Amino acid sequence: MNIIVIIFLVLGLIFFTGGSVGIIRFPDFYSRLHPAGKLDTTGLLMTMLAAALYTIQDFSTESLLTGLKIMLIVVFVFITGPTATHAIVDAGIRAGLRPWTKKEKAD
Amino acid sequence: MGSSALKHNSPKSPRQTRSIAPFLLTFFILFGIWLLLSGRFDGLHISLGVISCLIVAFLSSDLLFTSSETKGMTVTWLRFLRYIPWLLHQVFLANIHVLYLTFHPRMMDLIDPEIIRFRSKLKSNISLLTFANSITLTPGTITVYVSVYGDFQVHAIDKPSGRPLPGEMEERVGRIFSE
Numbered sequence: 001m002n003i004i005v006i007i008f009l010v011l012g013l014i015f016f017t018g019g020s021v022g023i024i025r026f027p028d029f030y031s032r033l034h035p036a037g038k039l040d041t042t043g044l045l046m047t048m049l050a051a052a053l054y055t056i057q058d059f060s061t062e063s064l065l066t067g068l069k070i071m072l073i074v075v076f077v078f079i080t081g082p083t084a085t086h087a088i089v090d091a092g093i094r095a096g097l098r099p100w101t102k103k104e105k106a107d
Numbered sequence: 108m109g110s111s112a113l114k115h116n117s118p119k120s121p122r123q124t125r126s127i128a129p130f131l132l133t134f135f136i137l138f139g140i141w142l143l144l145s146g147r148f149d150g151l152h153i154s155l156g157v158i159s160c161l162i163v164a165f166l167s168s169d170l171l172f173t174s175s176e177t178k179g180m181t182v183t184w185l186r187f188l189r190y191i192p193w194l195l196h197q198v199f200l201a202n203i204h205v206l207y208l209t210f211h212p213r214m215m216d217l218i219d220p221e222i223i224r225f226r227s228k229l230k231s232n233i234s235l236l237t238f239a240n241s242i243t244l245t246p247g248t249i250t251v252y253v254s255v256y257g258d259f260q261v262h263a264i265d266k267p268s269g270r271p272l273p274g275e276m277e278e279r280v281g282r283i284f285s286e
Contacts, residue, residue: 082240
């Protein structure tokens with residue numbers, strides 16, 4: 001059981017690391033939002049799954065409730081994450097920032 | 108399934124046509140969350156929960172379920188539940204793709220950000236919302252703009268991410284809301 005928890009944790013951390021590295025490496029505001037908004041969601045899913053599994057190891061009503069609460073965090077992030085990302089992109093477009101494209105680099 | 112938000116201007120107010128089903132459904136959802144979050148199952152806490160859930164359900168059941176027709180809703184919810192595993196699978200695949208891009212040494216050659224414009228076949232507000240949120244949830248694509256008529260602007264990080272749009276996801280979302 002502990003091994004499964006560790007595997008999930010490490011996977012989640014890899015996703016989180018990818019998200020952070022992506023923010024630095026991608027070329028412009030809009031493409032940076034891709035790793036920032038989404039890799040974090042999967043990283044959170046993995047780490048929270050690990051936390052929930054670790055909690056319900058000693059099975060009781062209390063630990064089951066705690067595990068469900070942890071999974072509820074994931075549900076809320078899955079709803080608010082895309083919405084927040086969209087709001088940021090929308091704000092960028094409204095403010096008039098043009099997305100970076102390959103063609104502009106060629107000029 | 109019509110678009111519920113637009114029909115609110117009809118002469119009959121939704122409060123009159125509303126049946127008891129949305130109220131009960133709201134109550135049970137709220138009470139489930141109450142039980143989950145409180146975690147105490149003695150008489151005092153449960154009765155407090157019932158009272159407060161009744162009040163909140165009475166005041167706001169028409170916010171959660173705007174549509175007054177509840178007959179097709181159970182089927183819609185079941186189909187929506189069946190859609191979630193497929194979506195999670197897609198999210199996972201796409202996440203791996205973005206992760207691969209992030210750590211690729213020649214990332215700048217691989218990516219090619221562009222804004223894709225297309226017109227969706229979907230009509231009702233709720234299916235457009237689900238589709239737009241699904242696009243944003245799938246890494247590599249972010250919905251920039253959706254109009255009421257189904258005009259989409261999607262920011263895609265590279266060609267393979269943007270190519271499947273609208274495609275299968277639209278089909279599946281359309282099938283949930285039987286359009």
